[in-house]
Amino acid sequence: MSEIQNPPVDRGQIERALARHKDRMKLYLSHCMHCTLCAESCFMYMSRDKDPQYMPSYKVINSVGVLYRKGPGIGRDDLQKMKGIVWRNCVLCTRCYCPVGVDVPAMIAFARGVLRSQGIHPDFDEQGAMESWL
Amino acid sequence: MGALYAFASGPGVYLAFALFLAGLVVQGLRFYKLTRAKDPLALPPPPAGVVPPASPPARGAGAKKPLLDRLLAAAEAMGRPFDRILGTLCRTVAATHPVMTMLTVTFHALLFATPILLLAHNVLLAESAGFHLPSLPDSVADVMTVLFLLCGAAFLYRRVFLRRVRAITTPYDHFVLVVTLLPFFTGFLAYHQIGEYRTMIALHVVSGEAMLVLVPFTRLGHALFFFLYRFLLDGEYSFGQGRRAF
Numbered sequence A: 001m002s003e004i005q006n007p008p009v010d011r012g013q014i015e016r017a018l019a020r021h022k023d024r025m026k027l028y029l030s031h032c033m034h035c036t037l038c039a040e041s042c043f044m045y046m047s048r049d050k051d052p053q054y055m056p057s058y059k060v061i062n063s064v065g066v067l068y069r070k071g072p073g074i075g076r077d078d079l080q081k082m083k084g085i086v087w088r089n090c091v092l093c094t095r096c097y098c099p100v101g102v103d104v105p106a107m108i109a110f111a112r113g114v115l116r117s118q119g120i121h122p123d124f125d126e127q128g129a130m131e132s133w134l
Numbered sequence B: 001m002g003a004l005y006a007f008a009s010g011p012g013v014y015l016a017f018a019l020f021l022a023g024l025v026v027q028g029l030r031f032y033k034l035t036r037a038k039d040p041l042a043l044p045p046p047p048a049g050v051v052p053p054a055s056p057p058a059r060g061a062g063a064k065k066p067l068l069d070r071l072l073a074a075a076e077a078m079g080r081p082f083d084r085i086l087g088t089l090c091r092t093v094a095a096t097h098p099v100m101t102m103l104t105v106t107f108h109a110l111l112f113a114t115p116i117l118l119l120a121h122n123v124l125l126a127e128s129a130g131f132h133l134p135s136l137p138d139s140v141a142d143v144m145t146v147l148f149l150l151c152g153a154a155f156l157y158r159r160v161f162l163r164r165v166r167a168i169t170t171p172y173d174h175f176v177l178v179v180t181l182l183p184f185f186t187g188f189l190a191y192h193q194i195g196e197y198r199t200m201i202a203l204h205v206v207s208g209e210a211m212l213v214l215v216p217f218t219r220l221g222h223a224l225f226f227f228l229y230r231f232l233l234d235g236e237y238s239f240g241q242g243r244r245a246f
């Protein structure tokens, strides 16, 4: 892949994106008990044979969680993996329910914003059709 | 060991409680600074009867749940905020995970009730503060301790054997579980004089203090943040007035 299509992560840009809601996101990450009680409230999980990777908590831990664990030094391949998690595996319907109060949709929306800051988002294919997610 | 015990059972107790309380205050203030008053034009939370359902499968896909329906009816007959709290519980986690809900409610009730109503603790409290709370007979407290440890063992089982829980479990999850169980385990061993008593009671005091100090600053901070998130923060599942927003 060419450098134009796949430029390195813009460090300053992602630093700013990560700093914007850092305290709130880190509080949520810290207070998610990893209990999986939110799983059944997500229709994606229910309609994918209860595959754990569709659990709301799995999705935030593997997007926002990874973003802060790896920090601005994160690689582009990590961000590409996250794209599927936050656009394909979650449709941001906001129906999930967490007993502790972790705001999963806010976290997914935040991760989408960070990815967008690096030019990563659902795109059009060569035929000009919107990338298919489902 | 002797010097450590002397410190832990003397000034250490005051230090632990001071750090615990100060930590809770600091975290509470931090939350307040991070949030702002909710937009006065924003909608208030829905009234009690219309708890927004989590997506449909959460009710258990049409399964009959007579006990839960009775609880729900009883909840709705109570006033705010119980109708909302119990009603939300019945429509969400109690419907999808009845066993886990019972376990975690038992676990958390015992977590608070046992040490507060323990005779040995109240004797120490009376000696140092001049007042004490009502106490349970030792035999009852002992059964509560065992029940608590069993709930903890069930959580550990989930973490190790259930695929979905394992998928997101990290060493940190085991750490907070151990931190929570240790004061109960060592208290139990000391009470039954299993192992060397002096060592056991030293371990008990140190582990109890460690738990207190860690609560405000770790994942155990959910004890405070549960109330901030679910009562103070605006949101459709809010149990309270929801006057704050991020």
Ligand code: HEM
Pocket (backbone or CB within 6 Å): B009, B013, B016, B111, B114, B115, B118, B120, B121, B124, B138, B141, B142, B145, B146, B183, B184, B187, B188, B189, B190, B191, B201, B204, B205, B207, B208, B209, B211, B212
């Ligand atoms: C912080 C200072 C603490 C001190 C000085 C202290 C002291 C004691 C003492 C003297 C006993 C009685 C042992 C016996 O009967 O010989 C005891 C038992 C016990 N403690 Fe603590 N404790 C502390 C913190 C905690 C905490 C934070 C917890 C739990 C959250 C806890 C839970 C228990 C339990 C459950 C027992 C009784 C176990 C049983 O009877 O089976 N303690 N503690």
Ligand code: HEM
Pocket (backbone or CB within 6 Å): A033, A034, A035, A037, A099, A100, B104, B108, B111, B155, B156, B159, B173, B176, B177, B180, B211, B215, B220, B222, B223, B224, B226
């Ligand atoms: C009133 C305050 C509290 C509330 C409302 C609360 C609520 C919750 C909820 C909803 C969960 C997730 C369900 C579960 O995994 O059991 C949880 C988990 C847990 N809580 Fe609390 N909690 C409170 C206080 C505490 C305190 C003070 C501690 C320990 C010092 C504690 C220790 C734990 C542990 C260890 C877990 C994880 C269990 C597991 O590994 O699955 N909680 N809590």
Ligand code: SF4
Pocket (backbone or CB within 6 Å): A031, A032, A033, A034, A035, A036, A037, A038, A039, A056, A057, A097, A098, A099, A100, A101, A102, A104
């Ligand atoms: S998001 Fe909430 S319900 Fe889901 S695992 Fe985390 S604490 Fe549990």
Ligand code: SF4
Pocket (backbone or CB within 6 Å): A041, A042, A043, A044, A045, A055, A056, A059, A089, A090, A091, A092, A093, A094, A095, A096, A104, A105, A108
């Ligand atoms: S917002 Fe995402 S995680 Fe939450 S229920 Fe909808 S699809 Fe599932």
